Structures are given as C-alpha cells and as structure tokens.
Amino acid sequence: MPDDGIQERVTPAKPRLTREQIAQRTARELPNGGFVNLGWGIPNLIADYLPKEITVYFHSENGILGMGRRAKPGEEDFDQVDAMKIPVTLIPGASFFHQADAHLMSRGGHLDVAVLGGFQVSEKGDLSNWKIPGTKGSGGIGGAMDIAAGAQTLIVCMEHTTKDGVPKIVKQCTYPLTALACVDTIVTDLAVIDVKPEGLVLREVASGWTAEEVQELTGAPLIARQRIPEMSFA
C-alpha cells in the first residue's frame, strides 16, 4: 500500500453496456422522418435497433438518401453500396445524387442527426475521431469533418474509456481533432451525457452504476443536477 494515502483508481468490474446496447440506446434519439447519417463503428449498428413505428431516411456520403437494410446474399448490387462498401437496399422515397451534394447535405445543416464514433470528446464538445497518434500509416479523414461541422445534432457513440481504463471524455482532446465544439450528446457504455454551454450534463447512467462511479471514469467534471435515471431501451 502506498503510504501517501492515495488509493489507486480501480475500474469497478461491473458489467457495462455492449456495443449493440449503445447502438440500441442511441436509436431512441433519432427523430421520426429524420434525415440521419451513421458513421463507422458502433453507429453503423444503430439501424438494426430502430423502433418499428419510426421511419428514418439514412444518408450515405457516397450519394444515397433512404438506405434500407443490408442486401441479402443474392440481392447485392455492387453499384449500390454504403460508405463501408457494403451492398444495401433502399426504402420507398430514396434518392441518388453525386458526392458533392452528399457532403453539402452534411455541411449545409440539412441532416437532422449525425452519429459518429469517437476516440475522444472534450468538455467543450471538441471531437477527435480520425487518427490515434503513433499508429502506423497515413490515417484518413473521410466525411467526418464535413459531418461534424454541419449536422444539426451530432451524437457520438463510443466506449466510456479505452481498454486500459483511460477516460475518453476529457478536458481537452490530445488526439488530432476532427472539429471544435461540435458534439451535442455522448452515448457510452456507461452513460448518456449532453454537452451544454455550462459543461457536460449527465442525463442517464447504465444500470447498476452511480453518477459518482461514472464521474470517476470521466476526465472532465460531470454536472448531475438530480438523481440520474438509468439508461432505458424501450
């Protein structure tokens, strides 16, 4: 035991949400009839969890509005792929357009909601999601900077900490930035957090977790105004 009285931070070995559950919770944030872009990673799982009574027009940066489910074997058309190169179907009301118009929709404020993955989010809503320092290779930006700059509402889905327990919600991003002050809401395996002018407001915590425990694993102060409800999926 160190004699300075400071205890090591121990990550409570409690169950956290799965990636699928993060996606399921985030699906409840999408507006009926909305135009929505889903990024790589956890966001790409969200479409499977859309409540049945809701229609969302999914946007793909390569020039599709109104993507449906992924194509089944035998019905793939490789000229009709999503941003991850995967053949998709369309829903009634879909349209095609060129790539400049696709990003214009992102940048110009026409998308109701965009959901991106994240490596770090700062307390001011800065986002880092395209490159981890020290990794090999060139990295790649893709459409994330256009989307982050322009979506009406930007949700980031990610694990609350790295695999080593290092907080991904921080006072200041240390990884290369995607955009400044762009994130509205963060959905993690531990909490739902809104980025407000006054700071990070804790909206919900995962089942079995307290606000104090979530704060322990967060690198910036969380504002917890009242008793924080559990994340719900229904």
Place this chain on the structure above:
Amino acid sequence: MKQKLYATLDQAVADIPDGAQIMFGGFGGAGFPNNLIQALARKGTRNITAISNNCGTREGELGLMFKNNQIKHVIASFPGPHANYFQERFAAKEVTLELVPQGILCERMRAAGAGLQGFYTTVGVGTEVAEGKEERFLEGQRCILEMPIHADYALIKAHKADELGNLTYRLAARNFNPIMAMAAKTTIAEVEEIVPVGTINPEHVMTPAIFVHRLVQAKGLRYAG
C-alpha cells in the same frame, strides 16, 4: 459534332504525359474507371499527381498505379483499409499525401470546374487540415480558405453515354465522377454502353456532354473488398 469516340482504352490515354495531374472517380468499389487505369498502367505514365477519394484496393483501382510507382503525390480523403501498395510507398517516402476532408475535396474540385478562386469553410478549423491556411471570421464563425483543385485529365466511369458525350450513371456509382468531369481540362469516360445521339432522354442526362472530351466503351471491372 466533335469526334469523341476512341476505339481502344490505350488510344484514349495515349497522350497523358509524365507529371500529369489526374483525377480518378469512384468510391466504395463502385464507379471506378478500372479499364482506363489499367491502360494508364500499360502506358507507364510516371510522376503523376493523383486526385482520388481513396488509394486503391490491393492491386485494384489505384492500387495498380501505386504498385507500379507511377504516382508521386496524391490528394485524397480516405486512403482506405486495403490500400497496401499506397501505404508501402508512403512509408518509404516515395509518395506524398495531402489529406482533405471528403466534402471539401468535392468542393475544391467543383470550384475548379466552376471558375471560382477558392472559398471559405468552417470544415477543418482548428485541425491539422487548417495548417498553413488563411483564417478569417465570417458570419460569426472561424473559417479557413480552401483553394480549387484543377486537373489536366479526369478518368471517370459512367454507365451509358451518347456519342456526343452525355452521360448517365448507375445507382451510387455516380459518386465523384460528375464533379471530376467538370474540373479537368480533358475528361475521359469509360462507359458500359454508347448509344446514338438523341436516345438518352435529356431529362435523364446527369453529366452534360460539354464536360466530356473522350469516350471509350468497356465492360466495367470491379474489385472485391
């Protein structure tokens, strides 16, 4: 009517010189001018500056050009998970890279085609992308100046052309092709089918013939993964 039809892929790219600045259409395996890329590989043009969203899928798409070390500089948004020939050249410092946000890549090309001398945008402010760029405060927001991207040639893929050069695209294979067609001095389109003038409904034309200079018929090639 200007003669735009070329009998072979090799003839369509025969005059592309070393050092040319070339745009390559395609995204996600769809809409790549793979037959023209192979013709350019056979021709052996070197020191190319390539403008493309990504940097190839193994040997497919632009991968072949990197494998052959034909490209010295690339302006791209997302080199991609299977761009191994590019990554090898990049690690060996045999090719340099300018990374550009994808929508800004489109708009910089469109500015070139539209005769505009650049534009201001909030995209990239405060990031690596903003380094060395003029910053201004416009409409209450920090913005950076982005300049046009021109090209000597655009190699594009369309579905159907008439002999005048009006083009249509299939599904999401449109992607970057119409934008690049507008931005280059010489646009070379490989198309699946060439039909007589007047048989494409004018309402369905996606790239008007004014932007297309050479046409060559070729069956589309696609690379998996």
